[in-house]
Amino acid sequence: MFHKVLTNCFIHSINCSQRVHFLSKQRLLWSSNAGHNAVNTVISRCLSSTPSAVTSHTVVDTFRTNQSDPRLHSTQHLAMYYTIPADIATKLFVLGGFSGQQQRAFKTFRETTLMVRRPALEVMDYLRRAHYNRPVNRYVLYGPIGSGKTFTANHVLHYGFEEKFVLLYCPNPTDWVQYPEETSQSSYKGQRMDTPIDAAVWLQLFRTHNNHLLDELDLRASKQYVWSQREITEPGDPLKNILEHGISRIKHSSDCMAVILKEIKEQSVSGKYRVLVVVDKANAFYESSKIKYPDRSLVDIDNITIARAFKKLFTNDWTNGAVVATVDKKLVVPYRIHKVSRPFKAKAKSRASDNWGPFTVSHISDLPHDLLTNTGFKHFDPFIPIEVPIYDDKEMESCLNYYNDRKWIQRPIAKTVEGRNEIKFLSAFNPLETYEICCGL
Template sequence: MLKSVETIFKRTISHKKTRVFLLSTAAQTKNEERLSSFRTTENDPVKHTTDHLSQFYKVDEKDKKSLFLYGGLPKSFQLQAKTFNETCLMIRQPAIDIINCIKSIDFSKPAVRFVLYGEMGSGKSLSLAHVIHYCFRNNFLIVHVPWLGNWMRRCQEYSNSETKEGFVDLNIDAAAWLLHFKTQNTHLLSNPDIKTSEDHVWSKREVTPAGSPLSELVEHGINRVKYASTCAVILCDEIKKLSTQGVCKTLVTVDGYNAFFYPNTRVYTEKKEVVHPHKVTLTEGFLNLSKFDWNNGVVVLTVDEIAIAEKDQISHLPKYLLGKDGFAHLDPFVPISVPNYSKKELLSCLDYYRERKWVRPFEGQDEELSFVSGNNPYKLMNICAPL
């Protein structure tokens, strides 16, 4: 009798051990599946679809240097990418929506304008970066202002315009932007068809004749900084003509576009009077490109509360941030909301951080970080950052 009880006891213990082993193995397999699902092997944005939503893709280092060497990615994100030794963007619905629209646009019709909007830190700039990467791979000519707030709130230098009375030039910022434009479009500027349509006279000895490569106009603005702002405006006008003629497709993107319509800049005249954005020479070129009176192009803009640095803002919606004049200038446009992370996106982001050994896992971590961050991408990144 005693021997049979002992046998039953051993069998029960053995069964429990087997059950625990099977459960732990199943849990481990589930965790491995989850950890492998946050990253996609499809790193070409041209092939991204809704099947890749919430997954991270790796931006090719060569593409990153071409597109974002002089701006376009938030500084905090760049620091994180440097720490992780790779630049990965999450494939999110707003970017996929715009990419799908671009794929089906009739470019013979007037340029379509998209406006990305959302709460601070929701990921508007990174969604814009994804769209830029897609258009770069599709051989669009890219006209990209990485952050307009830098021009209107933190310009490096300002002076009275030599070509337009009553206007103010931001020549150092304009020359830096021309270099950014040149770097992004090196592969297209060598095209002999991309050339100037008319003579541009700078002085008695300096002329850019009609039929010159567009790169010559860009180089002139970089080398002769006093003409950089005027060069940027003329460049925008020439690009508009080239696109309308069907020579190239153009993507126009401005991050923080609403700063063009906010009167309280930190640009001043010689008498220390505040200059309205519409009296800044550079503004003319980009307002011209954001109209719909041309074709063979697409315009993707963001509006952001930080771009104007105004306290007590009551809304992040385009109608409020653009104001009456800005809204009228863009109307009609396609609004694209950039929300905070969904549950799936949050888990994908945390799995990426764990894979990079950026956070150490513990029980209930997902729920706690979701609650503390409110699923806001920027807040989540800051919470997970080192002390």
């Protein structure tokens, strides 16, 4: 009997290896780049309950929660998806917040859903228990590429919206310091560069997030601001006037954005409101800029008007606020040249190797100290680091159940227990890799 069981297990292992053909071999190679240490863990997870036959997976609707208010999320909702109401999702993410790929997925699924994960619950618990009359706390989310740092930050952003924080959200700072729509020299200081279109977009985002609070708080300018000979903001004028001026007069949008950030930071000491600063890919503020002066020399990031103004929020010289930031390894050279988890073209790979030397993912740490650089680390220090790990077993099952529910997984073999185990192995439990593998199924 023992020999028969052993023989069946051997035959089953051969069949499993043959069935890998329905997922591309390239993905297996890409997943192996995550490191040999992760492979042993993934294998043990995937093969711990090897089925004796190909059976369909029964999807039980335990991967969803009807609780759409993030203030009420707790550990009992872990690994469950919650749906952000359509009107709130439109307000929060209409002008950014998710990548184009993620936005297309939400459009396909016809809903904006986020998984309730422990890092988000941890940050929200800190925000509940913080003493806001003391210097602001900084929370830095870190983790491997594709682990869900952006989703975690946006979960916290939704919490701040429901808690009526004044939201200062920067979804993609690389648009400001690397690829701005337009640049012009500042009329305020000659060595500074304005990015008027990007500033105007941010002002619209700020208005969308906080329009319900601006009238209620009745914030007003603390001093005079002269935009031109005819356009002047007097002390005591509503701050909303500066906001509307920046949107309608794009030439002044960068300066208007800087003034609004400055006024909100300085007036927060009054205790009338709390401020939540959420920044995705915050280490972009400490990388080199690609913006150039007319003489073709590179502009330092501290000389980009809106980047300089936003970086001042990261210090702890103000009260009644909190800063939630993520750091991303893809922004670090040479990863800004090539996507990390994709095969390089031979010519591009050779050129990158000549310029930067041989490199793999393991050459750069995911830790905040390495990604923020010494300057950024000192700027944030002290801060609370919070790791956003890859999926655990329960989260992975919820993810696959959700994709089945949304008809994202079509092939019958991918819905079997063995097929799900192969997806887990090939993705190494990485959320982004899981999504991309399931795109072809």
